[in-house]
Amino acid sequence: MTTTALTATAAETRLRSVLRLDAAACAAFGLLMTAGFALVDPLLGLGPAWAVPLGVYLLGCAVALALVAGYPNLVRGQVIGVVVNNALATIAFAVLPFTGLVDLTIGGYIVLLGGAALVALFTVLEAAGAARI
Structure with missing residues (x-):
């Protein structure tokens, strides 16, 4: 019984770390897209009409991820919600460049x-963590 408790605790610790890293990445990229959109627009080609809403979304994700990670007891349903959100974000980031809706640069x-690859990695790690809690 002690082994199971230790394994669950270790799994939760790892999952919290992944959630916090995901939150930090969302916060950093969200700040860059909102506060620094004028700097990144020439590099990416997103334009403020895309960059600012994307940044606001990412900042919201960062807050949600930090709350889920900081909750005293991880709630599996919340982590699954994170996984679903990340899966949808992965698809959106992977598809958007090829829709013709945005005139992206090569950097974009x-x-x-x-970003799609990074979010996909977080999705896999968080899904694996959800399965262990």
Whole structure:
């Protein structure tokens, strides 16, 4: 019984770390897109009409992730909600560059597709963590 308790605690600790890292990445990119959109627009080609709402969304995600990670007892349903959100974000980031809705630069393609890959990685890690709690 002690082994199970230790394993669950270790799994929760790892999951909290992944959630916090995801929150930090969302916060950093969200701040860059909102406060620094004038700097990144020439590099990415998103324009403020796309960059600012994306940044606000990411800042909201950062807050939600930090709250889920900081809750005294991780709630599996909340973590599954994070996984679903991340899966949808992965699809959106991967598809948007090819829709013709945004006139991206090469840097924009790299950032959005790289972001899709990073969010996909968080999705897999958080899904694995959810399965262990």
